[in-house]
Structure formats: structure tokens, C-alpha cells
Amino acid sequence: MADIFSATVIVATLSSGIRLAVPLLLASLGEAFGQRSGVLNLGVDGIMLLGAFGGYFTTLKTQSPWLGLAVGLGVGLVLGLLSSVISVSLLAEQGISGIGVYLFGLGMSDLLFQKLVGTPLPAASFQKSPIPLLSEIPVLGDLFFNHSIPIYLAFLAIPVSTVIINRTRFGMNIRAVGENPEAADSQGISVTRVRYAAVTIGGILAGAAGAVLAIGLGIFQQNLTNAQGFIAIALVYFGAWRPLGVMAGSLVYGMVSAVVLLLKTRGIIPLGASDLAAMIPAVITVLALVVAARRFRAPTALTKPFIRGG
Amino acid sequence: MSNRETSEAAVRRSRLGTHLLSYSVPALAVLGAFAIGAVMLAALGANPFTGFWAMAKGAFGSSGALVETALKSTPLLLVGVGITIAFRANVINIGGEGQMVAGALASTITALGMTDVPAWTALPLALGAGVAGGALWGAIPGTLKAYFGVNEILSTIMLNVVAVQAMNWLLRDPLIDPMEIERGTRIPQTARLPESTDLPLFVEGGRLHIGPVIAVAAAVLVYLLLWRTTSGYRLRAVGLSADAARYAGMSVERNVVWALTLSGAMSGLAGAILVLGSEGHRMVTDGSTIGFTGSAGFNGIVTALFGGLHPLWTIPSSFLFGGLLVGAIALQRAAQVPTALVLALNGLVVLFVVSLDRYRRQLKEREERSVPSIAAAGSEADESDSPPSGEDDDHG
Numbered sequence: 001m002a003d004i005f006s007a008t009v010i011v012a013t014l015s016s017g018i019r020l021a022v023p024l025l026l027a028s029l030g031e032a033f034g035q036r037s038g039v040l041n042l043g044v045d046g047i048m049l050l051g052a053f054g055g056y057f058t059t060l061k062t063q064s065p066w067l068g069l070a071v072g073l074g075v076g077l078v079l080g081l082l083s084s085v086i087s088v089s090l091l092a093e094q095g096i097s098g099i100g101v102y103l104f105g106l107g108m109s110d111l112l113f114q115k116l117v118g119t120p121l122p123a124a125s126f127q128k129s130p131i132p133l134l135s136e137i138p139v140l141g142d143l144f145f146n147h148s149i150p151i152y153l154a155f156l157a158i159p160v161s162t163v164i165i166n167r168t169r170f171g172m173n174i175r176a177v178g179e180n181p182e183a184a185d186s187q188g189i190s191v192t193r194v195r196y197a198a199v200t201i202g203g204i205l206a207g208a209a210g211a212v213l214a215i216g217l218g219i220f221q222q223n224l225t226n227a228q229g230f231i232a233i234a235l236v237y238f239g240a241w242r243p244l245g246v247m248a249g250s251l252v253y254g255m256v257s258a259v260v261l262l263l264k265t266r267g268i269i270p271l272g273a274s275d276l277a278a279m280i281p282a283v284i285t286v287l288a289l290v291v292a293a294r295r296f297r298a299p300t301a302l303t304k305p306f307i308r309g310g
Numbered sequence: 311m312s313n314r315e316t317s318e319a320a321v322r323r324s325r326l327g328t329h330l331l332s333y334s335v336p337a338l339a340v341l342g343a344f345a346i347g348a349v350m351l352a353a354l355g356a357n358p359f360t361g362f363w364a365m366a367k368g369a370f371g372s373s374g375a376l377v378e379t380a381l382k383s384t385p386l387l388l389v390g391v392g393i394t395i396a397f398r399a400n401v402i403n404i405g406g407e408g409q410m411v412a413g414a415l416a417s418t419i420t421a422l423g424m425t426d427v428p429a430w431t432a433l434p435l436a437l438g439a440g441v442a443g444g445a446l447w448g449a450i451p452g453t454l455k456a457y458f459g460v461n462e463i464l465s466t467i468m469l470n471v472v473a474v475q476a477m478n479w480l481l482r483d484p485l486i487d488p489m490e491i492e493r494g495t496r497i498p499q500t501a502r503l504p505e506s507t508d509l510p511l512f513v514e515g516g517r518l519h520i521g522p523v524i525a526v527a528a529a530v531l532v533y534l535l536l537w538r539t540t541s542g543y544r545l546r547a548v549g550l551s552a553d554a555a556r557y558a559g560m561s562v563e564r565n566v567v568w569a570l571t572l573s574g575a576m577s578g579l580a581g582a583i584l585v586l587g588s589e590g591h592r593m594v595t596d597g598s599t600i601g602f603t604g605s606a607g608f609n610g611i612v613t614a615l616f617g618g619l620h621p622l623w624t625i626p627s628s629f630l631f632g633g634l635l636v637g638a639i640a641l642q643r644a645a646q647v648p649t650a651l652v653l654a655l656n657g658l659v660v661l662f663v664v665s666l667d668r669y670r671r672q673l674k675e676r677e678e679r680s681v682p683s684i685a686a687a688g689s690e691a692d693e694s695d696s697p698p699s700g701e702d703d704d705h706g
Binding site: 096108237273286 | 600
């Protein structure tokens with residue numbers, strides 16, 4: 001009982017919380033790009049599932065998790081483009097079209113897994129890459145600087161995204177088409193092109209999120225994500241459409257999951273109670289949605305397809 | 311004068327064209343999805359024709375198959391009808407999965423508590439609890455949307471997550487079958503529910519229970535509610551134009567809550583029927599919502615869209631999609647193609663329907679803009695007998 005409060009256990013738990021947060025972080029960061037441009041992509045979970053299968057299968061066959069991650073990114077790119085065609089060019093109702101992508105990804109990833117793999121074989125995973133010097137710091141070193149490279153990259157993507165969205169012309173265009181597409185259009189910005197780019201970035205990051213999830217676990221199974229893609233969408237609201245906010249939300253989720261996992265595996269609380277505890281982040285998110293709805297404003301053109309002169 | 315007549319004829323013709331198109335959109339969507347499905351079957355090494363034939367036979371080819379199809383269609387129909395109510399009020403309900411689980415849990419708890427109650431009270435109460443549980447799980451996002459400005463897509467999604475965790479907790483701890491603890495197997499499932507809450511069977515020892523009949527009756531009731539009562543008229547009015555409805559003195563907020571409550575009630579009933587009509591007569595979880603619902607909360611969206619968001623058309627639509635799910639099992643046996651194929655095809659149907667839908671609307675708008683004076687003068691009589699947005703009007 002007492003040993004769960006020892007420093008090693010706490011560090012291990014927090015560090016696993018960081019790992020668990022990464023798929024959510026990548027997926028919700030990508031979704032934030034799309035939403036800032038005015039497109040709600042509800043298909044994230046489907047893209048994650050296909051990215052996860054692609055990443056897992058490639059890793060299984062080539063023993064190279066990096067190649068697996070690349071395939072995950074590629075799958076995300078293709079599905080991101082497909083989502084753009086449907087939402088931006090074909091002006092589909094965004095609250096529904098994403099469910100189509102989700103069902104497609106859910107079914108297709110399961111189909112491919114059963115046909116191509118069948119039994120859940122373990123695949124290679126990423127090696128830990130402790131950062132020299134920094135990882136030597138007691139406690140903090142183990143916590144923050146003793147992870148695999150994709151995890152560092154995911155956290156690096158946060159400041160990079162903040163700079164892209166707030167400080168570059170591309171980011172300005174994304175915000176412009178998300179807030180006032182008519183005005184952006186009259187300024188000569190191609191609403192279509194900017195939204196395609198933003199939604200495709202979202203797809204790539206969702207594919208990466210799935211691949212990191214599957215390769216990190218070293219396995220794939222039906223519905224591997226278990227609705228993480230949907231949670232990622234809610235985290236965008238939770239994080240008020242800002243990369244830093246999105247990161248905070250993902251970390252809360254990851255940490256709570258890690259603590260619940262710890263309590264469960266150590267048998268400290270009954271199995272049932274740990275399920276109850278696993279409910280907490282979802283409830284917090286619903287409450288956060290209420291607060292966010294009052295305090296933060298969604299991009300004005302969110303879910304509204306742009307028709308010139310329409 | 312003759313000039314005007316020809317233009318009117320042109321308008322009428324174009325309108326006929328768009329009407330035909332609007333009827334054929336769901337059919338085109340399914341055809342498109344099946345064409346892709348055929349390619350997928352071929353890629354998986356199965357002959358598409360024999361594959362689809364095996365599916366059709368497995369779903370509709372015998373009385374046993376039809377019974378299975380009717381049973382599989384039941385949750386799809388109820389969820390689909392619920393989705394229709396929400397969409398008609400311009401509210402997007404992605405929470406069918408969670409509402410099914412909430413209804414099933416409420417129904418299970420009620421049934422477990424009625425050991426010595428005769429069937430004529432126990433069964434209606436257990437079903438009613440399911441309706442109430444689903445309604446509550448719909449009323450929450452409804453209230454959050456109407457009075458707190460929370461996007462209903464987000465809140466319904468998150469409530470799906472809350473519902474599945476609640477299910478896992480309840481079935482692993484407070485509601486677990488005492489036998490599972492005794493034996494130490496700890497499978498997360500309840501004890502067998504009292505026999506008084508079993509859905510009556512049509513043939514003793516058969517599989518067909520009254521669930522499908524309840525679902526069809528619910529669909530007809532929802533049709534009557536939406537098109538034959540003031541309350542339903544208000545729901546649709548709010549859906550067509552919230553501003554206009556508000557101007558006419560209707561409470562948009564109340565109608566949004568009402569729409570999601572009713573929508574959730576339908577899914578809740580679906581969940582209750584899944585439990586009370588299950589072969590084991592108990593509720594089981596594998597840890598995910600899909601494990602319990604079989605994705606009916608999402609597939610119901612497909613049936614609603616294919617049924618043109620009309621409760622009556624959703625009846626044959628759900629039968630078709632229920633048939634797909636049943637046929638998939640035959641397909642798996644005949645051609646070793648996993649049943650997951652159907653889920654992927656359902657996704658494609660959704661994508662085709664929503665993509666074609668906007669295209670159809672745009673087409674119509676463009677036609678109306680190209681003949682402005684006539685459209686303005688000549689269409690008034692035509693439009694007056696149908697609600698403001700003609701293309702959204704019911705199929706039936």
C-alpha cells in the first residue's frame with residue numbers, strides 16, 4: 001500500500017500519463033487546425049484506426065516502427081484529403097459526414113486486420129531515447145526526458161503549431177477563412193485551398209496519432225482507439241482551439257488514465273471503482289464544454305461550408 | 311404570355327428533375343457504396359456476384375433469415391427514428407450509442423428489481439425505464455445546448471464515453487451476477503433477468519419476439535407526432551428556421567430539449583429491447599459501447615439518412631440495413647470475408663448521401679436563380695402547400 005507513494009512509482013505513473021496523452025494530443029492538435037479553418041472533422045477516430053492499422057501492419061512486416069509511423073502519416077494524408085473533398089468541395093453536412101469516415105475506418109481497419117493478420121501478433125515498438133544530460137536530472141529527467149522520439153516530436157509540435165497559427169501568413173489565412181471566409185475570399189485568399197491544407201494537416205496528425213498508439217502498444221485489435229478520436233474533438237473545445245490548451249486537456253486525460261491504470265493493476269481499489277474513476281475525465285470534459293461555451297467563442301464559420309456569393 | 315408559359319414549364323420540369331434526383335440520392339448512394347464493396351470483395355479474392363448473392367440469401371432467403379433480419383433491424387429502426395426527430399429539429403444527435411446504453415441500464419436495473427411482479431406490469435415498466443433512461447441521456451445535451459450554448463455534437467459524443475464507463479462500472483460491480491463472484495470468473499454481466507420481463511415470443515421456442523413490432527409502432531407514432539400534432543409541427547418549424555419559429559412565438563430552447571429528449575427516448579427503447587430480447591436475457595459488456603450496441607447508435611444514422619429522414623421510410627430502410635448485417639454473416643461463411651465489411655460499406659453510404667445531398671440542393675438553388683422572376687411569381691402557389699424549404703420536405 002505504502003509503496004505506491006514512492007518516488008519511482010509516482011514518476012513511472014506520470015511518465016506513462018505523458019505517453020498515454022500523446023495520441024490524444026496529436027489528434028486534437030490536428031483537429032484544431034481544421035476547426036480554426038472552419039471545418040469540423042468528426043472522422044478523426046476512423047482516421048486514427050486506419051492509421052493505427054497501417055502503422056502496426058507495416059511495423060509487423062518490416063520490423064521498422066519508423067516506417068510504420070510513415071505509413072500512418074500517409075494513411076492520414078489520404079483520408080485527410082478525402083475528408084477535405086467531402087467537407088470543402090462537396091459542401092457536405094459536417095456533423096454527419098465525419099460519422100461516415102468513422103464507420104468506414106472502424107469497419108475497414110477491422111476487415112484488414114482480420115484478413116491480413118488475424119491473430120494479434122506483437123510488433124516492434126519505438127526504443128526509448130533518453131536525452132543526454134537532461135535525462136540525468138533526478139526525477140524530472142526520468143519524467144520528461146526518457147521517452148521515445150515520437151513523444152518528444154509530439155510535444156515539439158505544440159509550440160510549432162502555436163507559431164504557425166499565430167505568426168505565419170498560412171496561419172493567418174487559416175484563421176481568416178475560419179472567422180470570415182467572405183472577407184478572406186475578397187482579399188484573394190483561396191478559402192478552398194486553405195481549408196484543404198488545414199483539414200489535411202488534421203488528417204496527417206490523426207493518422208500519426210493512430211500509428212503512435214498502435215506501435216506504442218505493439219498490437220492492433222478491433223476498435224483499438226475506443227473513441228479516443230472523439231475525445232480528441234472534445235479536447236479542441238476544452239483547449240479553446242489553442243495548441244497549448246489542447247495539450248493541457250490531453251495531459252489531464254493521460255494522467256487520469258495512468259492513475260486509474262495504476263490503481264487497477266495494483267488492486268488498490270476494486271475493479272468497479274476504477275471504472276468509475278475512468279469516467280471522471282469524460283465528466284470533466286462535459287463540464288468544461290459548458291465553461292468553454294460561455295468563455296470562448298468557436299471560429300465563427302465552423303461547420304459552415306463556403307459558397308462564393310452564396 | 312406564351313413566353314411565360316414556357317418558362318413556367320421549364321421551372322416545373324427542372325423541379326421534377328430535382329425531385330427525381332432527391333428520391334434517387336439515397337439509392338445512388340447505396341449503389342455507389344456497393345460498387346466500391348464489389349471492388350473490395352474482388353480485392354479480397356471473392357467473386358462479388360456470388361458474394362452479394364450469398365448476402366441476399368443469408369438476409370432474406372428463408373423465414374429464419376427474415377426473423378434474424380427483423381431482429382437486427384429493430385435497434386436500427388428505433389435509433390433511426392430518433393435521429394430523424396433530432397435532425398428534423400436541426401439538432402445533430404451523435405449520442406445514439408450512449409442513449410442506448412443508458413436506456414439498457416435503466417431497463418436492466420428496473421427488471422432486476424421486479425422478481426415477484428407479473429409480466430403485464432413488469433414488462434411495460436422495464437421497457438418504460440429504458441425509454442426514460444434514454445430520454446434523460448438525450449435531455450442532458452438538449453438542456454446544455456438550449457440553455458448553456460454547448461454544441462450538441464460534442465456533448466452527445468462525450469456522454470457516449472460517460473455511458474460506457476458507467477456501464478462497465480455497474481456491470482462489474484453493483485449489478486454483477488452473484489454467480490460470477492462465487493465462481494470467481496467475474497464476467498461483467500448481470501444475473502438472468504426475471505422471466506416476467508422477457509419480451510414475448512411469437513412462436514414458443516422461436517427467436518422472433520415482439521421487439522420489431524414495438525419498433526414499427528414507435529415509427530408510426532413518431533410519424534403522427536411530427537406531422538399530425540402541433541408539438542411535432544413546432545419541432546419541424548424550429549428545425550426549418552429557428553428565427554422564424556421564435557418570431558412566431560415558439561420557444562426554440564424548449565423544442566431543442568424536447569427533440570433531443572424524444573430522440574434519446576427512442577434509442578433508450580432500442581437499448582431496452584436489446585437486453586430484454588437478448589438470448590441470455592441479461593446485460594453483458596465487453597468494455598466498449600460497440601460490444602453492446604453493435605454500433606447501432608451510429609448505423610441508425612445511416613438508416614435515417616437512407617430513409618430520407620422520414621419515420622415511415624426508415625422502416626424499410628432499417629430492414630435493408632439490418633439485412634446487410636445479417637447477410638454479412640452468410641458472406642463470411644461463403645467467402646471468408648469478415649463482417650466488418652458491412653460497417654465500412656455503411657460508412658461509404660453516409661459519405662455518398664451527405665456529399666450528394668448538398669450537390670442536389672445546390673443544383674436546385676442554381677436552377678431557381680437562373681429564372682428569378684418566374685421562380686418568384688410562379689412558385690408561390692407551389693410553395694405554399696409545402697414548408698419553406700421544399701427540398702427538406704418529407705418523402706411520403
